[in-house]
Amino acid sequence: MGNEPEKHHRKIIHIDMDAFYASVEQRDNPELRGKALVVGGSPEGRGGVVATASYEARKFGIRSAMPSKQALHLCPHVIFVRPRFAAYKEVSQKIRAIFSRYTDLIEPLSLDEAYLDVTEDKLNIGSAIEIAQQIKQAIKDELQLTASAGVSINKFVAKIASDINKPDGLKFIGPSAIEAFMEKLPVEKFFGVGKVTAQKMKNMGIHTGYDLKQLTEDELVKYFGKAGRFYYQIVRGIDSREVQPHRETKSLAAEDTFAYDLTTIEEMDAELDKIAQTVCNRLQNYQLKGRTITLKIKYSDFKQITRNQSFTSGVNDLETISATAKRLLAATLPEDKKIRLLGISLSNFGDIVQKQKEEKETDQLKLPFS
Numbered sequence: 225m226g227n228e229p230e231k232h233h234r235k236i237i238h239i240d241m242d243a244f245y246a247s248v249e250q251r252d253n254p255e256l257r258g259k260a261l262v263v264g265g266s267p268e269g270r271g272g273v274v275a276t277a278s279y280e281a282r283k284f285g286i287r288s289a290m291p292s293k294q295a296l297h298l299c300p301h302v303i304f305v306r307p308r309f310a311a312y313k314e315v316s317q318k319i320r321a322i323f324s325r326y327t328d329l330i331e332p333l334s335l336d337e338a339y340l341d342v343t344e345d346k347l348n349i350g351s352a353i354e355i356a357q358q359i360k361q362a363i364k365d366e367l368q369l370t371a372s373a374g375v376s377i378n379k380f381v382a383k384i385a386s387d388i389n390k391p392d393g394l395k396f397i398g399p400s401a402i403e404a405f406m407e408k409l410p411v412e413k414f415f416g417v418g419k420v421t422a423q424k425m426k427n428m429g430i431h432t433g434y435d436l437k438q439l440t441e442d443e444l445v446k447y448f449g450k451a452g453r454f455y456y457q458i459v460r461g462i463d464s465r466e467v468q469p470h471r472e473t474k475s476l477a478a479e480d481t482f483a484y485d486l487t488t489i490e491e492m493d494a495e496l497d498k499i500a501q502t503v504c505n506r507l508q509n510y511q512l513k514g515r516t517i518t519l520k521i522k523y524s525d526f527k528q529i530t531r532n533q534s535f536t537s538g539v540n541d542l543e544t545i546s547a548t549a550k551r552l553l554a555a556t557l558p559e560d561k562k563i564r565l566l567g568i569s570l571s572n573f574g575d576i577v578q579k580q581k582e583e584k585e586t587d588q589l590k591l592p593f594s
């Protein structure tokens with residue numbers, strides 16, 4: 225694509241707030257500034273998990289989704305703070321208002337992340353880099369928070385770019401630089417490549433985009449299924465997905481393909497716990513509750529089934545999601561089959577989002593943590 229100078233490229237910015245929940249807490253509580261801080265579940269209860277760690281806490285190796293107990297072990301003086309989602313949501317709306325000065329093509333990915341299409345910007349600035357700079361500055365001046373921005377011609381590269389100079393970063397990857405950039409990129413940095421897939425690639429001797437590029441599209445599909453087609457395109461810097469301003473969340477899901485087929489109910493339950501945690505984090509991030517929980521099972525012979533259960537009111541707590549998924553799984557057994565993939569999704573959000581808006585702040589703070 226670099227040798228097509230006439231081609232009209234889109235201008236895409238990916239903005240990602242730096243350690244968002246932790247930064248808001250440090251902004252609002254001066255005594256927390258400069259301290260190792262975890263926003264998330266208490267380390268005392270079972271199942272408490274780190275939602276966000278401050279940069280001071282990250283120095284000790286603390287990361288998102290890590291059990292709070294482990295975080296405490298890594299840094300005994302770390303301070304735990306319960307999330308205030310209502311506060312984060314309010315800040316998120318202010319950030320979105322800043323974006324909307326430049327474009328209406330805003331696709332939020334969560335409270336602290338969004339894609340912006342500024343191919344045509346409202347202020348006729350023209351330069352996506354300049355716009356990203358102005359947005360970062362406005363967030364700093366008006367909200368006393370920092371954001372990192374990635375600028376490129378498509379969503380995939382913009383998202384990877386925003387992570388490069390974090391925190392308070394700005395990275396531009398132009399059309400002529402994309403292919404070389406993708407070739408050097410380690411496979412685990414490819415957005416959408418999970419741990420299991422990354423390991424599978426490494427076992428096959430695929431470590432970077434360059435290695436990935438040596439495979440034909442058919443080979444990639446053979447090894448990685450439908451995702452293979454996406455890898456084929458993405459490694460060549462091709463991503464035609466539009467920025468979707470009104471994308472409605474109809475369902476939230478997480479799934480995992482296993483390196484080895486699962487054969488025992490204990491292994492399956494343990495995996496369901498992990499998947500439930502991921503779904504749960506996403507629901508919290510979007511402030512959603514779903515009335516239907518669906519379990520997806522793919523057997524080693526690729527046969528796939530789904531089972532679901534609906535509730536009279538929305539759920540988003542770890543215990544219910546995990547227990548329901550396990551119950552649905554148990555009800556499909558005994559199937560003398562090996563399982564290669566498990567997934568959990570929540571759907572049927574319906575009017576719950578609206579209802580949630582009407583609820584008081586205290587009601588919104590029911591957490592899955594501890």
Ligand SMILES: [Mg+2]
Pocket residue numbers: 240241242243244336337
């Ligand atoms: Mg972030």
